[in-house]
Amino acid sequence: MSYDRFESYIKKLENNDKGYFDVQSEIYNNENINVLKKSNKLDIMKPSENDEYDLAIINGSLVIPDEGIVKENVYIRDGIILSIGKDNKKIATKTIDAQGRYVIPGIVDPHVHLGIYESFEKEIETETRAALHGGITTMGVYFGGQHSHFKTYPSIQDFTDSKSYVDIIPHFVISTNEQAYEMGDYNKYFGVNSFKVYMNGIPEMIPDVNDDFIINVYEKIRSMDKDAILCVHAENNSIIKWAYKKVKKEKGDAASISDWTDTHPAEAEVEAIQRIAEYAKMFQIKTYVVHISSLEGIETLIRLKGNNPYIYGETTSPYLSITRDCCNKNILMEPPVRDKKDVEGLWKAVGEGKVDTIGTDNVSLTQDEKKINSPVWEMLPGYSVLETHLASILNEGYHKRGICLEKLVPLITKNPAKIFGVYPRKGTIAVGSDADVVILDINKESKVSGSKLISRTDFSPYEGKTLKGWASLVIKDGVIVVEDGVSSVKTSSGKVLK
Ligand SMILES: [Zn+2]
Structure with missing residues (x-):
């Protein structure tokens, strides 16, 4: 087909x-x-x-x-x-x-990282299989690194075609001058039209880029087709450097996971969203702010959207369901999980239809890899949440806050599919669409245990928590691949979506 x-x-x-x-x-x-x-x-x-x-x-x-x-x-x-x-x-x-039972389109998770703490070759198999169990049939995957994507992407494409259980929308991270220079050719030869910059990077993993660099990236995108999009990790890196030093000095190695939140003040998110929105308007390029985590951040986005048709906003299921006072140390993330008021603010925005998408920002790793027993300053960000994505949204949104499926489902299906150019092939149930479908068991309750997840991880930020509302049957490309939590899929059928 x-x-x-x-x-x-x-x-x-x-x-x-x-x-x-x-x-x-x-x-x-x-x-x-x-x-x-x-x-x-x-x-x-x-x-x-x-x-x-x-x-x-x-x-x-x-x-x-x-x-x-x-x-x-x-x-x-x-x-x-x-x-x-x-x-x-x-x-x-x-x-x-x-x-x-409710039948929903296969979930499109716009924001996933694979191959960070384990090889891509392994994770494209283990983590996409985990995703299927959670009802995710398509995912947007960020590809980073400091090399030219011409060196790294061909093998990624081969591994995806041979090992992935879900379909992949590739997003290319642009963090070096070489990558920025080659953007037009990535678009031309790989068909990639989604790129990402980090206004604030991850120490020793992803460099921050400055505004000169971002402006150059916008100019490159402007020369591509009209659907090209820039994804942005929007945090002001100077505010974060200042706050990080301050908290580290005050708390030292005794700093708790809750103190970690103070290293990334919401103001950093607000300032960066405002700045990038201005560039989006100036260059008239679709700009997608990933993982908005704070009340102030989402309010800023909503205000800007009023007169800026180029700006889109994503939050993630963990930001909608986990707070800093949660007793699990394994929730360490960048941006951090925040307070109850932030969770409520994000849900309010979801309920009012002001958030474009909900993703996961999944980064799979084990407790050892996360350095769970080290001070927060040495711990690494990330958690595996592909399998709990849908359940956490149904638990917190549908059951606890009474937000109807008509409002929730587009945020995890149609909207991401549309923004990233794969709708209506993905993200809906319509004649002609790929037969990726999930049947819900809306009242099923199940206690989360990291050790029982399909993912290669050994922990969950929802450890010990009972979530209500799960995928009971998952169909990918017209084939039943998961039934009552049991996988019947023998071979993969995932592919890179152009
Ligand atoms: Zn991310």
Whole structure:
């Protein structure tokens, strides 16, 4: 199945005078599903009587982003959703009765790191398998390092095609002059159109870049196609250097995980978001602020969005569910988890539809690799949260705060897919979309234990916590890959999305 099925669809849509769409001719509906539904054209789309499907999901409540919850059956063949409708007489090799359950699109996690503390070759296998268990079927992965991406990316692409269980949207980190110089060619030869800069890096891992560098990167992006996007780790590095020194001097090795939060004041986030938003407007480039962690940061984003169509904001499931007074030392992250008021502020923004996406910022590592028994000054940031992403959002958002699925689901499916250019192939349940689908067990409660996770990690920031609302069945490319927490997937089917 080729990606251009939507292109041909759109072309046919423009020139079509029949007023309906025929599945047999490989013209697929996407955004217009609602229009079709209202005019009963969905039924016209149905293939002929004797057509057989690979898989049918019947009687489920489909959560279709921006459309709402509809009770329809979904019919899948060759890894594609071919029909949606009420007709129960269709024949499928396998039928799942989803009566009483919600069916959502496969989750698109826009923000993942792989290959940081273990080789990419290993983690593209272990961590994407873990992701599937959490209902994530597509992930945006950041590729960093100090080398030219021409040296590192070809093997990444090969490993992804041969070992990944999920589909990958590549984001290239730009932190050296050589990488900045080559950006146009990355776009041209790899088809990569998502880049990232760190206004504040990670000590000894990722260098900070200054504004001259960022302006140069914007100029490079401006010469690419209009969908190219810059992702930004937005924190003011001077504020952080100052605060870090101050806290370290005052607390020394006795500094607690809660003190760590004070090394990254919210003001650092606020200032950097304001600055980058100005550049976004100046260069008219889509700019995506990753992992907004503070109340002040999200309020700044909301205010700026009012008159700046170029700025997008992401928060992460850990920032929506963990506070600094949590007793686990393993929550150390950059930016840090903060206070209850920040968690509530982020949820308020989610509830009001002011946050664009929720990602994970997953960095998989073990307690040893994290140096969990060292002073916070030596510990390394990160945690493996792919498997708990959906459950933590459902637990905190749906169950605790009563935010409906119609509001939550787009933030983890359609919005990231759209911002990073893979919608409607990903991020929705529509005729013509890839058959990546998750059936929820919305009331299932399960206690998190790091040692039981599929990830190669041995801890979880949710250690010992009971989360309510999990993926019960995961379908990737039309194949059931996880059922009741048990993986049935033998070979990988992930690929790099262009
Ligand atoms: Zn990150």
